[in-house]
Amino acid sequence: MKPLFDTFLFGGDWNPEQWPEETWERDIEMLEDAHINEATINVFSWTLLQPGEDTYDFTMLDRIVALLVKHRFNIVFATGTAALPAWMVREHPEIIRTTFEGKRHVFGGRHNFCPNSAYFRTVSGKLAGALAERYAGTPGLAAWHIGNEYGGGGGLCYCEACAAAFRDWLKAKYGSVEALNKAWCANFWSHTIVDWADVVPPVGYGDGIGSDWDPRKCVVSGLLIDYRRFQNESQLACFTNERDAVRRFDAATPITTNLMGTFKDLDYFTWGREMDVVSWDNYPGMGMPASRVAMNHDLMRAVGGGKPFMLMEQTPNQQNWFPYCKVKRPGEVAALSWQAVAHGADTVQFFQMRQSIGGCERFHGAVIAHDGTEDSRVFRETAALGEALGKVAPRIMGSKVRARVAVMFDWESYWSLEGCVGPTAGFAYPEEVHRFYRAFNRRNIAVDIIPSTTSAAELERYSVVAAPALIMVKPGVAEAVETYVRGGGRFITGYMSGIHDEHDLVIPGGYPGPFRALAGVWAEEIDAIAPGETIPVRFGGAVDDKSAVAGDSGAVSEASSHCCGKCATGNAADTADTKSDASGEIVASIMHLEGARVLATYGGDEFYAGTPAVTANVCGEGETYYVGTPLDEAGMDVLIQPIVDAAGLEPTTTPDGVEIAERYADDGRTFTFVINLTDREQHVTLPALAGAADLLANGRTIAAGNTLAPYQVIVAER
Ligand SMILES: [Zn+2]
CATH class of the missing domain: 3.20.20.80 (Glycosidases)
Known part of the structure; x- marks a missing residue:
């Protein structure tokens, strides 16, 4: 481009x-x-x-x-x-934000205007326009x-102007208090709204649970999710207000x-x-x-x-x-x-x-x-x-990254997962996305991050799509994923996914809700693992070796006698060719097979030892992988490598912290970057680049084997 x-x-x-x-x-x-x-x-x-x-x-x-x-x-x-001028806050104190604990700021700091202050919108828009008028061209x-x-x-603002605008926003979204009550499951703890005026932002001295820096949880989770959506839109409206003011004087x-x-x-x-x-x-x-x-x-x-x-x-x-x-x-x-x-x-x-x-x-x-x-x-x-x-x-410049692997990132799942009151406080959503992203990145396989609402047609561009901890499944998402899998896609999801709808209400009927049939598993319970502790995970056989684990026909061990009798068991896993020991942390999903085959089972001595920890399920031309527990790097490697192989992706092994990435120009040129992001010498083998010129070393020819100095970078154009 x-x-x-x-x-x-x-x-x-x-x-x-x-x-x-x-x-x-x-x-x-x-x-x-x-x-x-x-x-x-x-x-x-x-x-x-x-x-x-x-x-x-x-x-x-x-x-x-x-x-x-x-x-x-x-x-x-x-x-x-x-950053607001002091005189502005002195003359218009309502322009500055009010904290989670209801305290209006005094002048100071930055990024702390109230995003629903009409005065802020007016003065910021006027200044942006005046600057564009003067300096365009x-x-x-x-x-x-x-x-x-x-x-x-700055955090979110909880002032009266925001509260009033939030009530209007809810009216426009839900139309009636009955619809609002349903969406928020508001009969819980007698939170039924009978008048829009009853709606109060999720402040710390009301329904909010957390701090000004992280208003993490809420008595009514739909209230917090909606308040976050509303505040996001309010901040964005401040941006578009100034943007439009600039655009009036500068078209290009x-x-x-x-x-x-x-x-x-x-x-x-x-x-x-x-x-x-x-x-x-x-x-x-x-x-x-x-x-x-x-x-x-x-x-x-x-x-x-x-x-x-x-x-x-x-x-x-x-x-x-x-x-x-x-x-x-x-x-x-x-x-x-x-x-x-x-x-x-x-x-x-x-x-x-x-x-x-x-x-x-x-x-x-x-x-x-x-x-x-x-x-x-x-x-x-x-x-x-x-x-x-x-x-x-x-x-x-203008060249683009091309990826055949996509990992979903969803801000509402971010808010929802970290907003759960139970079963664990151990999750940081971006780190769960990174857990899956890293498994591809460390193989130097390019990844596109995509929104969860990506259409089936867009998903089909990818050989593998992962949805880590996608707790909120919005309308149309499960349908697009199913179309993708039936058409031959490989979909990886797992723990904490498929639990909430767009209102942050649990989807009834058992986890992982809309992904249950696709994954071929029912996650009946979610056990929390204490900080610093792990649960052993035993992989047996290769992903594509359906006979490696007994699956539905496996005998039921004593350890898994709570189970439905159809699930893979410790006995079955013991007979398999155990390829690797790995571990999980934070949570363990206690699962029953509903058509999936077992890739790994839980070890240890919990009552669910021997039951499925990681599964795969064929659906149409494609396959869905369900990962029951946040796996360590060894576990992610055992899971991902066969998927990478089956998808025909081309991994490249490099030392940890050494990355190879590529950009592609419209005219067919490929730029390859080899980057040592460590403070140590690293050895890399680059057969594909052998003989090409290193643009950062005055065109010196790149050898098949290279010792990179600390933080050395090679850029090749082919
Ligand atoms: Zn405000």
Whole structure:
């Protein structure tokens, strides 16, 4: 596809308003020395731009823009509305949000406007429009950047304006209190609503259970799910309000806002539909596996419909807000940057260009650090990265990732799973998605993240589709999955899937509800496993060897005598050729076979030892795999490898932390990225790349066997 930008943008947030004007041009000259060609400006300048309700002052911004134009910089232009001016909160206290505990904020912080404040919508829209009117057509203007990290650090708002708007939202959705009561199962604990005025947001001193940072659970789960949907739409309406104001004066420049990966509070699939290009901020913490970072990139690419995205922010060195912040190791930032490109990024941008001397981000890394010179490791590495990106990345722009494996990510299942009061508090939804994603990623098999509502026709593009912990099955989802499987697809699901409908009500008739016939199992009970404990899981035979486990004809052991008598048993598993020992954690689904065959059984001495832990069921031309417990990596490997083989996927083995990924251009060129994301030398065998040129090593020929230096990256074009 045609790239969105003419240039590969390399740069990021520049905040000259924190510095004397006489330092600005020297900054720009230094940034040019680092091959930086883009500045993101005006992210937090609202008070300077608007010192009073009827006063705009663009004089400083005019001078900043003029300097960037003089130096032919590309500009990502923020609307500056992410931090409220103090005067605005003083004069209109209702503009700022109210916490989970009912306390209205005073001035301070950022990202904390009430998303249903009519005054906020008015003033933010006016400012965005005024900026677009003044600066549309500025040479180098690459993109408009609305607000900043919506919802980040702010949480949901529980004020009276939000409560009133929520009641209107519910009226429009349900039409009658009877329909609302049914959807919320509201006769529970006498929560029956007789008047819309009875509806109260899920606050901590009402039905909410959790904290301001994580309003996790609720007495009436449908209330929390609906409140989250409503708050998501409210925040999104703030974005589209400013977007539309900009669009009135600038018909063509792409408009975006920076997202945050698996951030819980916003359903980014709904946001992606409103953005010209998705951009996001990548801040992996200490110890985050490279595969988890890869998953975030793939999720953000999915939110943008599979198109290349912008890496709007990452740090050139350490972050500052984690409790402990390591400096990035030599080469690490470059490796992370190329990993982003490998997964679809068409820009590499940082927060920030010059390190602040005040404020709570003063220890956050920057291209120009507190020493203020080019004589720093970080500056030199940034310059080397900029030079390499400048040479190689433009030819990659517009190319796309192709995947034959899809993993579902569903924000409402995220809210629902973590909102369950029982059977365990042990789940973090993104980590369950990652458990399945990683099994493919560590085999260097490309993965598309997809919404759960993907149509059957779209599912058919994939050889394998996984739905980890898809607890909420929305209308049409089970039907699309069944069509996919009957047509020959391989569907992997399991524990905690298929339990709730779109109202967060349990689907009666036994788990996994709408997937039960497809999976050929009934999960009768869900046992919780204590933190730090595991349950043994014994695989027997290969996935496609239907005789390896006795299945329906197996004898019933004493250990599984609670069972229906048709299920596979410890005796049966013992006779099989046990290939591997694995373990499960968090929960164990206690299952009965209803046509499925057994791939693994539970070990240990629980009363359900010997019963099915992992199953497979043929349906039409395809097959459904049901994983009863969150498997460790050994278990995921035994499960996934035969599926990968049967699907004809081509796995490549690399050491942990070494990733191979590809992008494909419309004209037939393939770009292959080999990225060592570890701080150790790693050996990789690359027969497919042997003889190709490494674009990052001046075209040096790639050998079949390679020792990669710590954080070394190879990019080949074929
Ligand atoms: Zn509010």
